[in-house]
Amino acid sequence: MASISRTRLASLMDRETRRFTAERPKSRALFERARASLLGGVPMNWMVRWSGPFPLFVKEAQGAHFTDVDGHRYLDLCLGDTGAMTGHSPQAVAEAVAVQVRHGVTFMLPTEDSVWVGEELQRRFGLPYWQIAMTATDANRFAIRLARGITGRRLVLVFNGCYHGTVDETFVALKDGATVPKKSSFGPPVDPALTTRAVEFNDIEALRRALEPADVACVLAEPAMTNVGIILPAPGYHEALRDITRRTSTLLIIDETHTICAGPGGYTAAHRLEPDMLTIGKPIAGGVPAAAYGVSRDLADRAAAGIRVEDSDVSGIGGTLSGNALALAAMRATLEHVLTPRFYETTIPLAERFAAGVEAVIRSAGLPWHVVRLGNRAEYQFRPTPPKNGSEAEAAMDLDLDRFLHLYCLNRGILMTPFHNMALIAPDTLPEDIDRHTRVFAEAVNELLV
Numbered sequence: 001m002a003s004i005s006r007t008r009l010a011s012l013m014d015r016e017t018r019r020f021t022a023e024r025p026k027s028r029a030l031f032e033r034a035r036a037s038l039l040g041g042v043p044m045n046w047m048v049r050w051s052g053p054f055p056l057f058v059k060e061a062q063g064a065h066f067t068d069v070d071g072h073r074y075l076d077l078c079l080g081d082t083g084a085m086t087g088h089s090p091q092a093v094a095e096a097v098a099v100q101v102r103h104g105v106t107f108m109l110p111t112e113d114s115v116w117v118g119e120e121l122q123r124r125f126g127l128p129y130w131q132i133a134m135t136a137t138d139a140n141r142f143a144i145r146l147a148r149g150i151t152g153r154r155l156v157l158v159f160n161g162c163y164h165g166t167v168d169e170t171f172v173a174l175k176d177g178a179t180v181p182k183k184s185s186f187g188p189p190v191d192p193a194l195t196t197r198a199v200e201f202n203d204i205e206a207l208r209r210a211l212e213p214a215d216v217a218c219v220l221a222e223p224a225m226t227n228v229g230i231i232l233p234a235p236g237y238h239e240a241l242r243d244i245t246r247r248t249s250t251l252l253i254i255d256e257t258h259t260i261c262a263g264p265g266g267y268t269a270a271h272r273l274e275p276d277m278l279t280i281g282k283p284i285a286g287g288v289p290a291a292a293y294g295v296s297r298d299l300a301d302r303a304a305a306g307i308r309v310e311d312s313d314v315s316g317i318g319g320t321l322s323g324n325a326l327a328l329a330a331m332r333a334t335l336e337h338v339l340t341p342r343f344y345e346t347t348i349p350l351a352e353r354f355a356a357g358v359e360a361v362i363r364s365a366g367l368p369w370h371v372v373r374l375g376n377r378a379e380y381q382f383r384p385t386p387p388k389n390g391s392e393a394e395a396a397m398d399l400d401l402d403r404f405l406h407l408y409c410l411n412r413g414i415l416m417t418p419f420h421n422m423a424l425i426a427p428d429t430l431p432e433d434i435d436r437h438t439r440v441f442a443e444a445v446n447e448l449l450v
């Protein structure tokens with residue numbers, strides 16, 4: 001097996017950093033200016049998490065490409081880490097938003113679009129009742145609250161390596177069998193062991209043991225993990241998850257925010273899962289902030305019994321801007337015209353092309369890496385076989401290598417998702433774009449191995 005010299009990696013990183021800096025004077029100047037008014041020089045903390053010494057400042061974007069303020073054009077394989085999976089500013093969404101923005105943005109009253117959206121979400125995901133939230137984080141928070149209110153139980157079960165947004169209960173890791181705060185968790189409000197039980201994905205016995213005391217309100221799960229690299233469920237795992245949750249009267253919440261990459265009804269419809277609740281955000285409104293959560297008929301009845309109309313503003317399951325007319329117009333346009341079966345027919349073959357290209361480079365270089373794909377999402381991981389769970393996936397992470405490959409791509413006009421080596425395909429991504437990435441990846445690997 002080939003291996004990578006760390007000295008060579010460090011010197012290549014140095015060269016690429018100098019090139020990045022020299023070619024982007026305007027982004028650099030904006031970053032310097034921003035440091036005087038924005039915490040860390042960015043409007044949101046994650047925007048510093050790119051491999052160059054400063055972030056790119058975007059001028060404009062359309063479809064699968066964007067241009068930075070220095071005039072460089074990029075193929076966007078990050079797509080806002082799924083928020084722009086539809087491609088940037090899809091025409092149908094841009095038009096719907098332009099119309100609605102002139103006719104009122106937010107009322108705290110419903111519009112007809114909300115009914116259309118409710119019916120469409122029902123049709124796609126199989127759950128009968130829906131609520132709209134602003135972000136997937138919100139949707140998860142509200143769903144957990146409902147689960148607690150309905151079951152009268154406090155604990156939430158999540159999988160080690162998960163990410164479900166800034167939901168305190170989910171900012172946990174599994175360490176020597178104990179549920180502890182994630183290393184990066186800033187200011188956790190309480191010891192997460194009080195709120196959460198974490199287990200490894202794909203471990204049926206651990207799940208059984210964790211749910212057996214029948215004190216867990218809900219399992220919150222991505223149907224395939226996507227935030228610690230992609231981890232696919234082992235055959236039979238979802239059947240076991242549903243069976244154990246039902247037998248212990250634990251509610252099952254499936255978070256489809258990323259796995260909507262698997263098809264128009266997400267992984268849930270593609271694999272006929274039967275969650276009690278489903279949450280989704282990010283691309284559902286073509287990049288306009290919006291999210292949704294759906295509940296089963298039984299849960300809707302049980303929740304209705306516990307929520308009084310006069311308390312609905314302080315029930316903890318909504319917000320004034322949630323369900324606003326603009327977001328719903330964008331959501332309707334996205335569901336009606338963009339995230340359609342055709343979207344998947346176009347993008348999935350390109351993700352397969354991405355995976356095949358990268359896999360061929362890895363094989364011919366003799367590197368102990370592999371590629372994993374789910375729908376129009378594909379990524380390479382620095383281990384020879386797919387990980388079964390979060391611990392295995394985390395053990396294979398290599399920050400230095402990650403940063404180098406991202407920067408190498410950036411300098412050659414390709415943006416990868418920053419937290420791992422993931423590529424998402426938009427309808428406007430072209431086969432030539434994919435092949436260009438394969439060539440750049442091959443060049444990077446060759447340079448590393450020289």
Ligand SMILES: Cc1ncc(COP(=O)(O)O)c(C=O)c1O
Nearest residue numbers: 135136137163164165255257258
């Ligand atoms: C599976 C999943 N759920 C929820 C979220 C939260 O999304 P947002 O940050 O838009 O609230 C994310 C974000 O990455 C996610 O990956």
